[in-house]
Amino acid sequence: MEIDKGLGEIERMARSITGSKDISFSDIIGQSRAMIGAIDFAQKIAPTDAVVALRGDSGTGKELFARAIHEASGRSGSFVAINCAALPEQLLESELFGYVDGAFTGGCKGGKPGLFERTEQGTLFLDEIAEMPMPSQAKILRALQGRRVRRIGGAREIPYDARLITATNRDLEALVKKKAFRSDLYYRINVLPIHIPPLTQRRDDIPLLVEHFLFHLSSRLGRSARCLSPQAMEKMIHYPWPGNIRELKHVVERAHILCETEEIGEQAILFGSQTEEWITGCRVPQSGSGNTPLRVQMDIHERRILVHALKDAASIREAARRLGISHPTVLAKMKKHDIRMVRNITDGRTSDKAKINI
Incomplete structure (x- = not known):
């Protein structure tokens, strides 16, 4: 069941990489004060390379914002989205960081680059990051700190050029207090938080x-x-x-x-x-x-x-x-x-x- 779920998520990523309709800020509908404030701030920070943390309830349009930020960023690469809650830990890490030949049974011959490498000069969107297992959080933190990734089973660190956007509908601050989310990763990704307001x-x-x-x-x-x-x-x-x-x-x-x-x-x-x-x-x-x-x-x-x-x-x-x-x-x-x-x-x-x- 987990494998089927994982394969479905990988297919969604493939569609994202091969290209979907470009989304701009003009595609985001809203004239309320709360929405205009969120859009204005997102437009302001779009051209930077800083990590963006999108916060908001389920169904508020966080991925729409992420795609609009990517489109306005000027980055020439692809927008790639992955749902951190949809994949088991090993499959999630192999997709994010890649693996070398022989790293595990059933892998591609010759190994495979991960999304950090494949999203060259693009944007990597980590949806539902609060659901990411703690061991994977540590590896994400290391990748952000050094701007390098190490494939599973490999020894060489590989530089990458991808902008990171994260999203969650959870209260990260509460999770940090409960030690269910790493505090050091929280401070690393919460550089530019954007709250997407609910319809209420x-x-x-x-x-x-x-x-x-x-x-x-x-x-x-x-x-x-x-x-x-x-x-x-x-x-x-x-x-x-x-x-x-x-x-x-x-x-x-x-x-x-x-x-x-x-x-x-x-x-x-x-x-x-x-x-x-x-x-x-x-x-x-x-x-x-x-x-x-x-x-x-x-x-x-x-x-x-x-x-x-x-x-x-x-x-x-x-x-x-x-x-x-x-x-x-x-x-x-x-x-x-x-x-x-x-x-x-x-x-x-x-x-x-x-x-x-x-």
Whole structure:
């Protein structure tokens, strides 16, 4: 299981190295005072080589900030991101520092350079650094102090030219007091801390974010532009958003899928368990004949939502994510409604070829 998890993270790093869309500060949406302050400070320190520590709750956009800082830094190399919590200790260190030939069983013949070496004149983003094991923290500290790395199993120290940006949603100061994070590494990486505010501190930005996500969803799906009703927007603004922007994006996606009118009403704005209740028919819209049994109406409505979501998504897993329910739940409901997915040969996307059993 750990190996599979590690391989998934390595694939994500490979996509990052080969190049994703460049992100600039103009791509960061926000006009609230808290957000403008964070953006202004990030722009000011971007051209320097100092270590940046991004702090903020999950889903606030720390990697977006990291990419914007890299883009504004003037560094010619790649932006490479690695999640320190996603890899077991040995695999994490082999990816960061590399290894020599014969360092361990299963390694590449001739050895392999690590990310510090491969991110030449670029930016190395260490996400969730607070989850890094203590032995790995010591090696990161040594690399930062000497601007050199030593491959696993090797004796030679190799210089590197990569700017380091770290991120965490944890209270590093509290972890240092508990001796769960090295104090010397804390002082080394906390040179330029930037706090990314949660949505609860920037509610004025919620309409801008909603408009942004709706525009891109409509463009991607080839639909006419959509907007939220005043009541729906009010509901969004007053929600506590524990998942921050990531959660907001998913809520907007679900509403875009579930609502068929150009104006999205508040009944389509669903949070947490409300999604499961709605999709299973506990909140059936007032439509259809009054002579139709309630159970039949619920099943018809549930099937329509599933087919709609599956047609728009690139995979069943993506449809599950957009609907806010688990992958096994979607599979069970597909079986219940006799929905079968086939692969579209022309573009690789899935399409629905279901037969309705009456």
